Amino acid sequence: MEKLYENFECLALSGGVGGAKLVLGLSKILSAEQLTVVANTGDDFKHLGLNISPDLDTIMYTLANLNNAELGWGQMGETWQFLQALDRLDEETWFKIGDRDLATHIVRTLKLDYGLTLSQVTEDLCRSLGVKHSVIPMTNDRVGTVVHTDTGESIPFQEYFVRDRCNPKVRNFDFQGIKTAFPSPGFLKSLNSPKLRLIIICPSNPFVSIDPILQVSGVLDRIVERRIPVVAISPIVGGQALKGPAAKMMRELGKTPSASTVAEHYLTVYGDILTGFIIDEEDRILESNLSGMGLQTTVTNTVMITLQDRINLAHESLRFANGFKI
Numbered sequence: 512m513e514k515l516y517e518n519f520e521c522l523a524l525s526g527g528v529g530g531a532k533l534v535l536g537l538s539k540i541l542s543a544e545q546l547t548v549v550a551n552t553g554d555d556f557k558h559l560g561l562n563i564s565p566d567l568d569t570i571m572y573t574l575a576n577l578n579n580a581e582l583g584w585g586q587m588g589e590t591w592q593f594l595q596a597l598d599r600l601d602e603e604t605w606f607k608i609g610d611r612d613l614a615t616h617i618v619r620t621l622k623l624d625y626g627l628t629l630s631q632v633t634e635d636l637c638r639s640l641g642v643k644h645s646v647i648p649m650t651n652d653r654v655g656t657v658v659h660t661d662t663g664e665s666i667p668f669q670e671y672f673v674r675d676r677c678n679p680k681v682r683n684f685d686f687q688g689i690k691t692a693f694p695s696p697g698f699l700k701s702l703n704s705p706k707l708r709l710i711i712i713c714p715s716n717p718f719v720s721i722d723p724i725l726q727v728s729g730v731l732d733r734i735v736e737r738r739i740p741v742v743a744i745s746p747i748v749g750g751q752a753l754k755g756p757a758a759k760m761m762r763e764l765g766k767t768p769s770a771s772t773v774a775e776h777y778l779t780v781y782g783d784i785l786t787g788f789i790i791d792e793e794d795r796i797l798e799s800n801l802s803g804m805g806l807q808t809t810v811t812n813t814v815m816i817t818l819q820d821r822i823n824l825a826h827e828s829l830r831f832a833n834g835f836k837i
Contacts, residue, residue, distance in 0.1 A: 520706040521829070523548045523713055526720025527566040528583045528754045529746050530713030531573040533828070534644075536821030537711070538574055540829065543643040547701040551715070552629070552648045553656035553686050553723035556669050558606050559597075561616040562623055565669070566720065567633055567648060568615060575640040583754065586611040605674040630695045647697035649724045655687040656719050661763075668719060677756040680763045686723050694727050702733045709832045710734060712743035712785075714813060716757040717776050718764075731781055740786040740835040742828055743777060744813055745770035748791040753814060770794045774801055786835055789813060789828060807835065 521541055525534055525548055534548050550566045557563070565584065572578040572586055579585045589609035598604045608616065615636065622632040628651040637646050656668035660679040671679060694702070701707060715721055725731055734741060750768045752758040758768035766772045770790045777785050788806045790797060791813040801808045809831045815821045 518706060519545055519708050520701070520704055521546050521709045521711060522701045522707060523711045524715075524721060524724050525549070525566070525570060525713040526551050526715030527554070527569040530566075530715040530720065531570045531578070532815040532821050533711070533713045533744065533824060534570055535573050535818070536815070536823070536825030537828075538644050539818075539822050540825050541644075543645070547645045547647060547697065549647050549649050549695075549698050549701070549724060551720045551723050552650060553654050553689075553719065554668055554672075555653070556655065556667060558669070559602070559608075560620070561608075561613075562620045563606075563608075563616050563669075564619065564629070564633075564648070567646065568612070570646050571633070571637055571640060571642055574637075574642045574644060574646065577640065585609050606669065607673075628695075630697055645697060645701075647701075648695050649698060649730075650692040650727050651695050652692040653688050654692050654723060654727075656723060657685045657687055658719075659683045659685065672756070677759060681760050682763070684718055684722070686726060689723065689726050690728070692727050694730055698727075698730070699733075702730070702737065707737065708739055709829070710737075710739065710741045711828055711832075712741065712777070714744040714746040714753070716746060716752075716755055716760070717773050718757070718760055721777075722780070725781060725784075731784065734784060735782070740832040741784055742787040742789065742832050743774070743785055744789040744824070744828065745773050745791070745794070747773055747794075748814060749793040769797065771797050771800050771804075774804060774806060778804060778806075787831055789824075789831065807831075 537546050550570050554566055555564045577586045579587045589611055593610050593613050594604050619632050629648045658666045658671040659682045661682050747770050761768040774788050788801055788808050795810045798808050811827045
């Protein structure tokens with residue numbers, strides 16, 4: 512481990528696939544004591560009587576080296592007998608739960624029904640799967656992302672994202688329960704740690720993955736109070752989202768899909784929360800624009816195809832933040 516990262520703690524705020532890639536890179540550099548990952552739970556929902564936490568599971572499976580890289584969700588080596596049997600019974604199969612993934616949802620549901628919190632259940636699942644780094648839900652309270660469409664219809668996020676394949680045009684988003692949700696104990700512990708030196712906003716969808724985390728009661732105020740570097744990595748490269756509907760959402764919200772739009776969103780909604788912003792080589796032309804927003808900016812490869820790409824971006828993020836004087 513480099514001396515640069517000694518006596519150092521990092522808090523990563525993450526959605527699903529894109530964020531999990533960077534989290535994996537960070538986990539190869541920072542020890543379990545140095546890295547805490549807080550996952551969006553606005554995507555969580557109940558389906559077939561099961562409590563499902565898509566972003567928590569994606570991060571957990573990625574760190575356990577169990578993730579299905581081909582699909583981008585679920586576990587590798589998945590089989591589908593449960594889903595096939597469900598289809599024969601004429602039940603809904605739009606949310607693809609594999610047989611291995613099913614075990615996770617059953618265990619989570621049972622333990623929540625026993626009275627454990629989502630944080631406690633996630634810790635138990637991570638321990639069972641050999642995940643050493645702390646993966647923590649943003650809150651133990653129930654928050655549900657709702658997508659409001661141009662037709663006036665309001666759709667729970669997973670129905671919009673999976674069942675409807677992001678086809679409806681979005682007009683805005685609502686996080687039901689967010690005003691009464693409190694940060695999970697692990698989230699608060701990390702935010703209050705005297706060793707916390709950096710907060711990284713992973714390259715996740717700003718509207719439906721990062722906004723819910725930042726809007727949990729008291730989180731933004733505590734981040735501002737800490738006066739430590741906050742670095743975000745753009746999930747938009749060359750006007751396109753590397754994964755998911757972020758670029759489509761931007762167009763439908765009347766915004767130009769770009770890394771600058773991501774930075775502008777964070778600055779407009781959350782004030783001067785960002786210290787630095789990382790963009791891809793393909794977007795180097797935007798560097799002066801971002802500097803004009805008052806952001807320190809670095810340009811590097813942010814497209815994470817290989818494990819080494821993930822580690823390289825993690826190193827770049829940590830070294831970039833180390834140069835800030837707050």
